[in-house]
Amino acid sequence: MNDGYREITSGTDCTVTSACDLRAPARQTAPLVFSSPHSGRNYPPAFVADSLLDTVQLRRSEDAFVDEIFAAAPDLGAPLLRALFPRAYVDANREAFELDPAMFDDPLPNYVRTQSTRLSAGLGTIPRIVADGAVISNKRLGFNEARQRIERTHRPYHQTLTNLLESTQSLFAGVVLVDCHSMPSAGAPGVRSRALKNVDIVLGDCHGGACAAAITDLAESTLAGLGYRVQRNRPYAGGYITRHYGKPDQAQHALQIEINRALYMDEHTIQRSPGMPGLIRDINRLIGALCDATPEILEQAQTAPPQATLPQAAE
16 A cells, blocks of 8 residues: 555664654564654744744644653554654644634535534644644635645554554554643643643543553553652543544554643743653653553453543643
8 A cells, every 4th residue: 555655664763754754663562552643843844934923833732852752662662653744734633634614715525524622722633723822824725735735644644553553453462552742731722721730641541432441540550650640531531543543342442641741841942851851761661561561451351342432622
């Protein structure tokens, strides 16, 4: 299959396309796949030129440096997939065509989703705003331009992710997708800041509907044991990736991890802070704990029907 990206191969080198970068272990020894869909920082010059914002303002939508925080995954036996395109350009944690009609100068096809809480917040597949609420551009788009953006970025990212999950599940008793994110310390559009007061990390498993409880329990106990204040599903229970790929009844689990940006970066300048090395050491411990324990958890898991999920804040 050729969807505009290279065939995935194992090895220590990256598999790179204009859309995504796969860091594969020399040999996959753990039934996990790590995904970083919001850490991309390759900004097309024409996109920046059309924006009302400078590059630093645009970068406030990134989960900046999250790919670096989880970079040890391949060394510990699990692949890491990261987007190279920025979230302000196309958001991989949305449906392929979740678009705001007010942003376009022509009618949208019937298959486009035009209403959702995320669109109301300005955070569709092509966002209207960045994380602090600033409008990206006043220029209306043509649907053909949007379609081309999505076909060049969103589609290959998800096809690559699907291939990774399928190949991993063929090797083990199941697979766990760990979707890696960061969250603004003061909250994002649509999120009340008090929901994140005194919270370092939010684990999202769609209220148990996307991931076996034992896996979420393991992540929570490991992080809490390292001194982090951990909360489940509030205010981030899981975005599109977690909901779409989390299928416990098919031995495919998905867990979203949101890290408070104040732990490791200056959110205004988008610079790493002195806290980043310590956070990386702790996340390496989390990755190691998941890689060690998940195979047995998957083998012993008795699959239960997914629980009903609650309305989510826009991630």
